[in-house]
Amino acid sequence: MKFRNWKVAASLLVISGALLTGCQDTGNEGKTSKETLKTESSQKETKPTLEEQGFEIKTVLSYGENLNMISLEKDGAEYVGTIDDNFHWLMEPTNEYKFEELEFHDGLAAASIPEMREMILAEDPEARLYGYINTKGEWVIEPIFRSANNFSNGVAVVSTIEEDRDDLSNSRTIVIDTKGKEVGELAEVGLEKLDLYDGDYFYGSYFGDYLYTTFGFFDKQGNYIEVYEEEPEDEGSHFLVLDGKIIKEDADGYISIEGLDGSPIKTFDQTGHFTTEDIKDLLDHNMFLASGDIVGGEGNAIVDSNFNVLFQPDGFTLGLAKNLIFTGESSGDPEDEAYTQSGDFFDYTGKKVFRVTNMVGAVYGDKYFAKGKEYYQLVDINGKVLIDESKKITDTEAALFDEGGDDNTPSKKLVRIEYRKNAKDAEPNQALLNVDTLKIVDYEDLLRLETDGSKVVKAQAKEVKNKQKDTNTKVVKNTSAELIEHKKEYWRFVDVLTNQIKESLATSPQGIDGFEGLLKNWREIQGQLEGLNVPNDPAYQDFNQKLVGGLPPLIEGTEKLLDMLQDYQSNPTSEQERAINDEIGNLEYNLFNFQSNINALDGTKKLLQDALK
Known part of the structure; x- marks a missing residue:
């Protein structure tokens, strides 16, 4: 054996x-x-099982990477727990945290406990201390910070509490790694000039290797580099840092490329625009999206950091598959419960990888949901039917617009479905499907599974x-x-x-x-x-x-x-x-x-x- x-x-x-x-x-x-x-x-x-304890599952949110967060309810109170892709409970339901406040990145989520010091509570009775928990609810980085932002690319921005100067005005804004070690402090010159906590410009997390603000950006060591001396007059003026270069667009639409020290590298006579939204996969490959005369005047193009055109798709969607771009048509039939899409997936060089038909939602690895005659099917990218209509899947999470719904994370393995065990069932069963093992577990059955006794470790x-x-x-x-x-x-x-x-x-x-x-x-x-x-x-x-x-x-x-x-x-x-x-x-x-x-x-x-x- x-x-x-x-x-x-x-x-x-x-x-x-x-x-x-x-x-x-x-x-x-x-x-x-x-x-x-x-x-x-x-x-x-x-x-007693979770079902016997009176828990009910409200929704499930999958982050991929073997992590799925569950929102539960018991006696009118809200709870949160986590499971892995094999339906094992990592963290049993707890009301220590709220489902909508926990957001896991790099396997960690910012969490807090009540402040205990009287001098702070006198100024702010709701003050809390922040740290980070793992998927089991264990404190990996203890709550010793005044504020904490989500991790991204292995780092997070937090505000410290200085023991020798115990007040808010002397807090430092630092960068920590996933072990809680300080890797840098945001430079004073940037902090003095920028309001990092202006919701319009501060996202709290690093985008790639940089933390963007209105006027400039910080690297992971906290060094500040200024791009604009004053606030741009036109909202279209913005910049992107990629491959060791600053790519700038001015108010008139002209683009220039500079070194990180501000030295000129390249300018263009043609106008154009580029975006930094929802293109994380592209940025990881030192690519981004651009449009305008600079890339031919029609549609969008995938370009490198020197504005060389790598691929110019005709109508496309990003985020439906990992490291791929989709071009095709969507159904416009108002009778459809969810829009279906048929078309081709290309890599970023323009090479066709595979074709999909009547796809609903995203491609999970090499599988996707397709609309059949009456129910949804799970098929692979070669067209092989893995789960046919006999399972009577009436809905997938791509069409479930409840709390936590409409989530197309291609890296995930667990997806939410609704299906009928019997065609005569008045209401479909809510369940989770592992798209790799094809195992289906109803919400009720998940609550009956044996838990390992994991509990939140209170800091x-x-x-x-x-x-x-x-x-x-x-x-x-x-x-x-x-x-x-x-x-x-x-x-x-x-x-x-x-x-x-x-x-x-x-x-x-x-x-x-x-x-x-x-x-x-x-x-x-x-x-x-x-x-x-x-x-x-x-x-x-x-x-x-x-x-x-x-x-x-x-x-x-x-x-x-x-x-x-x-x-x-x-x-x-x-x-x-x-x-x-x-x-x-x-x-x-x-x-x-x-x-x-x-x-x-x-x-x-x-x-x-x-x-x-």
């Missing part, structure tokens, strides 16, 4: 053995893995609130000399631990026995870490909390995988093999997150260790 990435997944076993080295024996008697599994299985069986921003986190970790009070020695002992253990985690990834044992040992070892490690005597220092307690926090997903994932391996080992069906492979993928993902967390903690560890020298 072979499974995808079996060797990689089985290599997780070595980690547990390495972790045990250097751990102190807690003296607790461990249960066997089978006993543990029985106990956990019993606990899971008694846990406690200690340094801001001047409070200590409430943990189960034992804290020993020491004298100054004892505390220093205690810290050194703690780091001797952590150094061995983290180094062996990294070194252990090279070996690949296999087998059910191996996973049973893995589960037992991780449980022992979890108990030993939680029972550690952590130095009485907030920074150390926070470090240890994050170190321990990566283990529960690994334990739960290993339990589930072990159950499946034991149940299916005799003669697994193809569907069971796929389920095992999916679970292996989830375990690999959790392992990657755990290792990434260890790597991210290295910087904190070094700072704390250096402070002891």
Whole structure:
């Protein structure tokens, strides 16, 4: 029996053995893995499902990249949760955040907690502290900022709280990466001249590698480059930064190209226009859209940063497929529930890639919905019917204009549909379809699926609130000399631990026995870490909390995988093999997150260790 990435997944076993080295024996008697599994299985069986708890799903919004956000309701209150493309709950429903306020980019969403300091609340009773959560609702960047904008291209703009100057006027506007590390501060010269928070010009997020304003732009390091000395007289005057060049259009429609230092590169005698809206895919390829005499006078053209025409389509639409452009015709029949489109997809050089017929919505990878005689079908770009009209799909999200509807994200795998299990059904069932596996899960069935117990980790921003986190970790009070020695002992253990985690990834044992040992070892490690005597220092307690926090997903994932391996080992069906492979993928993902967390903690560890020298 072979499974995808079996060797990689089985290599997780070595980690547990390495972790045990250097751990102190807690003296607790461990249960066997089978006993543990029985106990956990019993606990899971008694846990009420989300349906039994009274939840109802309102809508689902897919971001692609294995992330789907769900809006729910219970007892009149709004909740939000997340699932992956295989219908596994990542974050159980929580009312900590509002669905319409969470917006995930680069796997992170800005979120907030109430401000606690009286001096700030006196000025603004609604003041909050901002940070970033991941798709499981865990705080990746703790809420220590006065304001926060969405991530884009790996960075985000936030406003800091300066501890030595604790008021709004002394806040710094900085750029951080996805680990919360400051990579630059927006230059004062730009901040003094520009009102970045004017809604007409400040989008809060980087567009490509730059943050645009009315007069100029910032790079990711916060350096400011001025394009216009004063506000352009004509609203058509604008600019684009691409491929290390500034492309400018003046009030009369004449275009020029300059270097980032303002030095002239090229000017044109013909007038034209270009757009920067909804062309992210083009910009990623150092291309954009232009029109006017400069590109032939009719229609739009795809041009490079020197205004060389690469492709001039005749009537087109962007955003219906990844890195492709559509040209064709739309149905104008008012009887249609949704407009259908027939035509061709081209790459950005003008090469035809494939043709679609009666397409509704977007192309998801290599598949799209097509309007049949009575119902929708799912077909691939070669014309093969993957889901025919017998499934009675009455609607797809391209035609669902409810909250979160009309969302054509080509990179997604989960799409919303409505279908009838029986032709006589008065109301169609709302469901999610994975366009790769072709699995359909009704909203009601999604609420009946077993959840893993993931809950939102409430932030406690200690340094801001001047409070200590409430943990189960034992804290020993020491004298100054004892505390220093205690810290050194703690780091001797952590150094061995983290180094062996990294070194252990090279070996690949296999087998059910191996996973049973893995589960037992991780449980022992979890108990030993939680029972550690952590130095009485907030920074150390926070470090240890994050170190321990990566283990529960690994334990739960290993339990589930072990159950499946034991149940299916005799003669697994193809569907069971796929389920095992999916679970292996989830375990690999959790392992990657755990290792990434260890790597991210290295910087904190070094700072704390250096402070002891």
